Amino acid sequence: AKELGRNNFQFFTAAMNARVKEQLQLETDLRRAVQRQEFILHFQPKVSCSHGGITGFEALLRWQHPVRGLVSPMEFIPLLEETGLIVPVGTWVLQQACQQAAAWHLAGHGQLTVAVNLSARQLQSEALVQDVRQALEDSGLPPQALELELTESLLMSHVEDNIALLNRLKAMGVQLSVDDFGTGYSSLAYLKRLPLDTVKVDRAFVQDITADPGDASITRAVITMAHNLRLKVVAEGVETEGQIALLVANHCDEMQGYYFSRPVPAPEALALLDKGRVL
Ligand code: C2E
Ligand code: CA
Ligand code: CA
Ligand code: CA
Numbered sequence: 001a002k003e004l005g006r007n008n009f010q011f012f013t014a015a016m017n018a019r020v021k022e023q024l025q026l027e028t029d030l031r032r033a034v035q036r037q038e039f040i041l042h043f044q045p046k047v048s049c050s051h052g053g054i055t056g057f058e059a060l061l062r063w064q065h066p067v068r069g070l071v072s073p074m075e076f077i078p079l080l081e082e083t084g085l086i087v088p089v090g091t092w093v094l095q096q097a098c099q100q101a102a103a104w105h106l107a108g109h110g111q112l113t114v115a116v117n118l119s120a121r122q123l124q125s126e127a128l129v130q131d132v133r134q135a136l137e138d139s140g141l142p143p144q145a146l147e148l149e150l151t152e153s154l155l156m157s158h159v160e161d162n163i164a165l166l167n168r169l170k171a172m173g174v175q176l177s178v179d180d181f182g183t184g185y186s187s188l189a190y191l192k193r194l195p196l197d198t199v200k201v202d203r204a205f206v207q208d209i210t211a212d213p214g215d216a217s218i219t220r221a222v223i224t225m226a227h228n229l230r231l232k233v234v235a236e237g238v239e240t241e242g243q244i245a246l247l248v249a250n251h252c253d254e255m256q257g258y259y260f261s262r263p264v265p266a267p268e269a270l271a272l273l274d275k276g277r278v279l
Helices: 002-036 073-083 086-106 120-124 128-139 152-157 159-171 203-207 213-228 241-249 266-275
Strands: 039-048 054-065 069-071 113-117 146-151 175-181 198-201 232-235
Touching (some): 039 266, 073 086, 086 128, 128 159, 146 152, 198 213
Parallel strands (some): 054 113, 113 146
16 A cells, blocks of 8 residues: 555656646746747637627737647636736737727727726736837827726636726726626725726636526626616627627626637638627
8 A cells, every 4th residue: 555655756756847848848938938939819709789889899919839739718818817927018019908998999990899808917007007108109099998807706806906007097998808807806886986987707707697597687687787887888708699688678788708709810800890780
């Protein structure tokens, strides 16, 4: 039994070493990716519940690894966070997203918004406000066409510090959204202290709204309360017609999800626009 235990332990450490090596390799590759510009943005449309047209796009980061192919942000965003690389990459995302949206505006889609996800490290960075200002200035995009998405848990973790920062961003005229709402155990009443424009209801609730009466009533309650607080509501992860019917009936403002489109490269996003309504 002792022998077996030792073998298991050796097996375990070998597996751990492999994981650590893999992580280190990924980290080395990530540093190189920044220099070699292996990142690109994909765009997922947001669709109006009232007219079915596209109101804007969320920019989502993709990494085209020379060997592994397209790596999911779930795998590399945490590493970018840990290494602090998220700050320069985040600056690049802001620049690219604003340039892209400005190009859509010039192509005759002047009402479109673009949403950019922000991470914890970026919020702590002194440079954030200046980065946002610079991205708007360089692209010529009107500030109200830029939305910044911050997760509920991120907002709740340092509310007091965030209030001042969000007020500075808001003063520039950009729009602010709470992302993944419903996962962080906070209430909208608490978030009211922040200068927010939009609430994005997390996919976890939207997923089950047609099957789970509990999730349906949570979603309904969030929509009602958000509207009372003059916040716009976007439902994430919409995949079925049943979900759409329920969201529309409950006066949700906008929807996002695979039903309409997966996140796609910029040229395909433009094609979606030219096709007109997706609902
Ligand atoms: P998120 O901000 O909540 O983005 C939504 C995620 O849900 C995206 O995953 C999107 O592809 C996926 N999604 C959209 N519709 C559906 C649907 O109908 N069904 C399902 N199953 N999934 C759907 P993605 O692109 O893999 O991004 C994952 C997360 O990585 C994002 O979650 C966001 O937190 C983070 N992320 C992505 N890009 C950036 C970025 O530029 N900066 C930062 N800080 N984080 C980013
Ligand atoms: Ca988001
Ligand atoms: Ca989300
Ligand atoms: Ca459920």
